[in-house]
Amino acid sequence: MITRQKYTFQKGFYILLGAVGSILLAFIFLTIFNMMFDQLLHPSGILRAAKDPSVMNSIGLTLYASMIATAIAVLTGTPLAYILARRKFPGKWLIESLVDLPVIVPHTVAGIALLMIFGSHGLIGKFSPVRFVDALPGIVVAMLFVSAPFFVNSAREGFQSVDPRLEWVARSLGAGPWSAFLKVSLPLAFRHILAGAIMSWARGISEFGAVVVIAYYPLIAPTLIWDRFLTSGLRESAPISVLLISICMTIFVVLRMLSRR
Amino acid sequence: MISIKGLSRDWGHEFSLKKIDLKIEKNEYFVLLGPTAAGKTLLLELIAGFYAPDRGEIWIDGVRATHLPPEKRRVGFVYQDYALFPHMTVRDNVEFGLRLKGRLDAEKRAKELMETFGVSYLAERKPNTLSGGEKQRVAIARALAIDPEVLLLDEPLSALDRRTQEQTRAELKKVQEETGITAVHVTHNQAEAILLADRIGLMMEGELVQVGTAEEVFTRPATRKVAEFLGVAKDDGQESELEWPKWAGPRPRW
Numbered sequence: 001m002i003t004r005q006k007y008t009f010q011k012g013f014y015i016l017l018g019a020v021g022s023i024l025l026a027f028i029f030l031t032i033f034n035m036m037f038d039q040l041l042h043p044s045g046i047l048r049a050a051k052d053p054s055v056m057n058s059i060g061l062t063l064y065a066s067m068i069a070t071a072i073a074v075l076t077g078t079p080l081a082y083i084l085a086r087r088k089f090p091g092k093w094l095i096e097s098l099v100d101l102p103v104i105v106p107h108t109v110a111g112i113a114l115l116m117i118f119g120s121h122g123l124i125g126k127f128s129p130v131r132f133v134d135a136l137p138g139i140v141v142a143m144l145f146v147s148a149p150f151f152v153n154s155a156r157e158g159f160q161s162v163d164p165r166l167e168w169v170a171r172s173l174g175a176g177p178w179s180a181f182l183k184v185s186l187p188l189a190f191r192h193i194l195a196g197a198i199m200s201w202a203r204g205i206s207e208f209g210a211v212v213v214i215a216y217y218p219l220i221a222p223t224l225i226w227d228r229f230l231t232s233g234l235r236e237s238a239p240i241s242v243l244l245i246s247i248c249m250t251i252f253v254v255l256r257m258l259s260r261r
Numbered sequence: 262m263i264s265i266k267g268l269s270r271d272w273g274h275e276f277s278l279k280k281i282d283l284k285i286e287k288n289e290y291f292v293l294l295g296p297t298a299a300g301k302t303l304l305l306e307l308i309a310g311f312y313a314p315d316r317g318e319i320w321i322d323g324v325r326a327t328h329l330p331p332e333k334r335r336v337g338f339v340y341q342d343y344a345l346f347p348h349m350t351v352r353d354n355v356e357f358g359l360r361l362k363g364r365l366d367a368e369k370r371a372k373e374l375m376e377t378f379g380v381s382y383l384a385e386r387k388p389n390t391l392s393g394g395e396k397q398r399v400a401i402a403r404a405l406a407i408d409p410e411v412l413l414l415d416e417p418l419s420a421l422d423r424r425t426q427e428q429t430r431a432e433l434k435k436v437q438e439e440t441g442i443t444a445v446h447v448t449h450n451q452a453e454a455i456l457l458a459d460r461i462g463l464m465m466e467g468e469l470v471q472v473g474t475a476e477e478v479f480t481r482p483a484t485r486k487v488a489e490f491l492g493v494a495k496d497d498g499q500e501s502e503l504e505w506p507k508w509a510g511p512r513p514r515w
Binding site for chain 2: 163165166168169170171172173174175176177179183184187188
């Protein structure tokens with residue numbers, strides 16, 4: 001009897017939580033899928049967008065630029081994540097806050113800050129042989145700035161989940177710090193690193209605010225959508241939006257499935 | 262041989278090691294005994310070089326090892342939960358040290374070791390599919406693969422069920438005698454200490470309070486705290502009952 005009562009109590013409890021939680025779920029679901037269904041019912045707009053080379057180019061550019069930004073985040077963020085996971089040092093909280101800073105900075109602000117340093121009169125832009133303003137490198141740094149925290153935090157979690165004693169045992173078996181890292185820590189944190197890279201790539205693709213300030217051209221998909229929305233309204237921008245998120249969702253579902261295996 | 266002189270390490274709380282002086286002879290089976298949080302595992306980790314001491318020296322086999330990294334110390338380490346590499350098969354675990362040393366006979370040597378420890382049939386399995394006793398034997402085989410001078414064992418029996426414990430305890434002693442390796446074994450279990458140790462080192466609150474044979478330690482505890490921990494403290498002239506496990510055989514009279 002007691003277990004039965006407990007069960008019914010739990011059931012009611014979870015039904016209530018589920019009911020409240022589903023408000024949020026419905027909000028997200030309806031917003032995205034309302035747009036998709038609307039466009040899929042009249043697919044002529046999507047077909048037109050898919051045949052438009054400027055649309056497909058901008059989507060390709062978006063995926064490509066975000067991939068470069070993610071590669072930079074992985075190469076430079078992995079060592080940082082490892083140090084943050086393993087070492088204690090004075091002022092560590094400052095470093096951690098710095099890593100998280102791009103998340104709280106409004107993205108237009110990030111874009112302006114980037115423009116001020118990578119622009120032709122900026123600290124880096126002045127001396128750089130490559131042009132950032134209205135060019136691919138500008139898009140990449142904007143995406144890197146906003147997506148790096150997602151990668152670093154995920155990789156750090158990954159390294160934190162590796163018991164340091166495994167590294168120590170590897171050391172006692174004759175591994176130097178490098179091979180202990182490469183043979184034990186890195187493979188064991190790999191899933192987190194991969195998940196972080198996927199998140200970072202997704203974040204880069206979805207960036208608009210920072211990119212638009214430093215590099216309106218060449219048009220990445222979010223900028224193109226904004227551009228078409230201003231000139232032709234929903235009729236032009238909605239099909240491109242659906243096309244973009246369909247492509248992204250397909251890629252992410254595949255990547256997620258691959259990374260779970 | 263391990264020689265430790267004035268070894269201290271402060272962690273800023275109860276887990277501090279205070280001026281440890283200890284000499285462990287070659288081929289000796291030395292047991293570090295003490296209650297939890299006495300600093301036994303930390304001392305073991307300092308010997309292995311996983312931490313650096315604040316003060317003091319460690320000599321392993323005539324080499325000043327105080328500031329040597331773990332990979333240059335020739336120590337094998339077996340943790341309580343065995344710390345097997347979860348992403349590698351049993352074979353790869355055992356071969357790990359051999360491959361790093363670039364030994365050409367890695368495969369053959371690993372095969373021999375797996376046979377010695379009766380884990381050959383597990384060679385292609387991953388650690389998370391093994392029982393505690395199996396993991397234990399793999400961990401010891403992995404540690405011994407690189408022919409270390411010293412085998413460091415952190416509570417190697419405490420995660421095993423009683424029957425496996427008895428069997429493994431006997432195996433440990435046998436392996437140590439056959440290889441002639443110096444073993445340092447950490448435990449809080451008194452019977453385990455008595456049955457395995459050539460000598461026992463008693464640790465309490467970060468200090469090494471007494472070193473001696475089982476008989477010396479149990480009949481002449483150095484301090485009242487030691488006596489109380491061992492359960493041989495005299496209280497109003499009455500000897501309190503030391504709980505002697507049945508499986509340890511008849512209780513010695515001392």
